[in-house]
Amino acid sequence: MQAPTIHEIPERSGAAFRLARGEILTVIDPRGEQVADLLAFAADDLDEVISSGRTLDYAETIYLTTGHKLYSNRSQPMLEIVADDVGRHDFLLTPCSYDTFHHFYPTLPPHRGCFGNLAAALEPYGVMPDRIPTAFNCFMNVPIDAETGKLRVLPPISKAGDQIVFRAAMDLVIGLTACSAPDSNGGTFKPIHYAIGPNPRLD
């Protein structure tokens, strides 16, 4: 079995691509401590979109890992997590944007962030910016204080080469980034790798 092509998403950028039902998507953190925001839209009807609220409701946890499904706003499974080296990802926070840069990093040059990168990458597929919901933020480390509810954005616990692997439950348009926000990525910006096709980890 030939290993699938590895695609690189350069630092602080994004990509979009089709993923057919049954196909395997592997998202790799090649250097460690790098977040990748992931979005999914039903290829046949872009009004069906990944839903953090449906997913957290069904999973009964905020920390999703192997065996969990990511649901659409219509309560349909879109992706299943079939392998996961890390076990700590975020599904609470929206992609960083010009506005979040202004808010959190007023002294840094603003950046269009994952939101702008996703909007640009998804535009050729017909996805409008207002349709971008809370992303599944691979490798993003957002612990919660159970007492106060306070959340923190800490460096990812992913190490170089760590993977999370998804199987598509329907034909999808995927958006994926190498995240642009300093705090989310331990202060440095690195690429993200992905591959579509069989993953030897699953054999």
Add this chain to the structure above:
Amino acid sequence: MQAPTIHEIPERSGAAFRLARGEILTVIDPRGEQVADLLAFAADDLDEVISSGRTLDYAETIYLTTGHKLYSNRSQPMLEIVADDVGRHDFLLTPCSYDTFHHFYPTLPPHRGCFGNLAAALEPYGVMPDRIPTAFNCFMNVPIDAETGKLRVLPPISKAGDQIVFRAAMDLVIGLTACSAPDSNGGTFKPIHYAIGPNPRLD
């Protein structure tokens, strides 16, 4: 100052109404332990909609209360919480629906839930069901285990007469329910009251 009219949302139903910029919306739990799902859309452009992900990002907490703003998908404040008797509300989970009833209560008669009630109430305002995002669930009590991320849906801690009060930061279309899911409401279904207009609590 005359007290504003109190409107009743009967048990397991929903309502929609306009709320002008600057107006005060008071949501009351008249009997205690009853959840009210709240949605907000910009009246001038329904593509601008309340966003849990933006709001939690800016608030840096999952438990919103007095002083917190509820943001739109465009990073604009839609509502500010200006008073709150309870201090425990949920902004993680989507409105209950036929599908969630099938999932969580397979032996109970299915109900269209807050999702169906919101869709019906908002339809005359031009809001399509696919545009219904994660609601701000007034009085809903969803504690998180910080270690595992596991969430539980417990009875609200609201007591009879408790209120949460919002000020609109833009002209809005609001959707509001008396929630229909057994677990969210301590096993019984009760009405929700609301009022639009000055709240003596704020004087």
